[in-house]
Amino acid sequence: MVHSPPNLATVDMRIDDRQFAHLASLIQHHFxxxxxxQKRPLLAQRMRRVVVDAGYSDFDAFFEAHFTxxxxxxxxxxxxxxxxTNHTFFWREAEHLIHLRDVVLPExxxxxxxxxxxxxxxxxxxxxxWTLAMLVAGAVPTGWEAGILAxxxxxxxxxxxxxxxxxxxxxxRLPAALRDRWMVPGPDDTVRIADALRREVTWxxxxxxxxxxxxxxxxxxxFCRNVMIYxxxxxxxxxxxxxxxxxxxxxxxxxxxxxxxxRTDAVWRFERPGTYRRVG
Numbered sequence: 001m002v003h004s005p006p007n008l009a010t011v012d013m014r015i016d017d018r019q020f021a022h023l024a025s026l027i028q029h030h031f032x033x034x035x036x037x038q039k040r041p042l043l044a045q046r047m048r049r050v051v052v053d054a055g056y057s058d059f060d061a062f063f064e065a066h067f068t069x070x071x072x073x074x075x076x077x078x079x080x081x082x083x084x085t086n087h088t089f090f091w092r093e094a095e096h097l098i099h100l101r102d103v104v105l106p107e108x109x110x111x112x113x114x115x116x117x118x119x120x121x122x123x124x125x126x127x128x129x130w131t132l133a134m135l136v137a138g139a140v141p142t143g144w145e146a147g148i149l150a151x152x153x154x155x156x157x158x159x160x161x162x163x164x165x166x167x168x169x170x171x172x173r174l175p176a177a178l179r180d181r182w183m184v185p186g187p188d189d190t191v192r193i194a195d196a197l198r199r200e201v202t203w204x205x206x207x208x209x210x211x212x213x214x215x216x217x218x219x220x221x222x223f224c225r226n227v228m229i230y231x232x233x234x235x236x237x238x239x240x241x242x243x244x245x246x247x248x249x250x251x252x253x254x255x256x257x258x259x260x261x262x263r264t265d266a267v268w269r270f271e272r273p274g275t276y277r278r279v280g
Contacts, residue, residue: 011051012060020035027066027083031207032230032232034232034240035083036230050082081157084154088124089126090127090130094173094273096225096254096272101139115144116144116220117146117217117220118131118149118219118220119148121151121227121243122152122225122226124154126158127170130161130182130197132175135178135196146200149201150204153206153207164192165191168189212246213245213246218248219248220242220247220251220252221251221254222252226258227257240267242255249280251278252271255274
């Protein structure tokens with residue numbers, strides 16, 4: 001007998017206190033993301049697709065099958081793909097981008113080391129790293145090596161980022177000079193990233209929680225914006241410490257305007273809102 005797949009709209013997604021507490025603990029332990037009780041409806045909404053894709057018609061059965069024992073890497077990956085927040089847009093918190101363009105990149109170029117390494121640690125669906133790549137391409141002289149690494153915990157978000165295809169309205173905030181140079185019109189009111197820029201970005205899946213970051217060469221600039229607001233204080237301090245370990249002395253760290261490291265942090269010196277330099 002062939003069973004019809006469950007209907008997305010009719011799946012019973014009631015999550016009880018025990019189930020929510022267990023999932024919230026797993027998410028915090030593996031990914032550093034805090035889910036307070038008021039986020040239960042959001043969790044249920046975002047988990048619906050995971051439950052249906054796994055072939056279940058109610059959350060109870062799904063939970064009992066996958067979370068009453070140690071969950072598999074695959075199911076944890078599906079969980080974080082749905083739970084992680086990938087809200088972003090082109091030219092977000094533009095003050096940082098202008099400071100990078102007008103102050104940071106010219107300073108690095110004047111230093112004459114002919115090598116630039118930039119890490120976008122929360123790449124989401126690609127709007128930020130593509131923007132950073134545009135700015136670097138416009139600033140670095142011919143003959144320089146300029147590597148841009150873009151990482152994110154969500155494989156789903158990274159797949160979108162690598163495609164580099166966006167609705168025309170989504171790139172409207174970009175300065176016209178960048179948009180005209182690096183965006184190519186496509187079908188159905190879309191644009192795509194120009195081929196010349198695509199080879200400048202390396203994409204990797206990375207969980208910011210856990211072991212030291214596996215980079216052989218120190219970073220000149222790190223963007224880690226609007227992700228640490230989801231971490232508790234010990235996790236935030238640990239992530240910031242490990243970012244410092246892979247940033248050269250004098251290197252730059254940009255975090256979200258709603259985030260702070262504290263001006264007394266011994267490793268990072270406050271420069272301006274959301275902008276710090278590596279001490280030492």
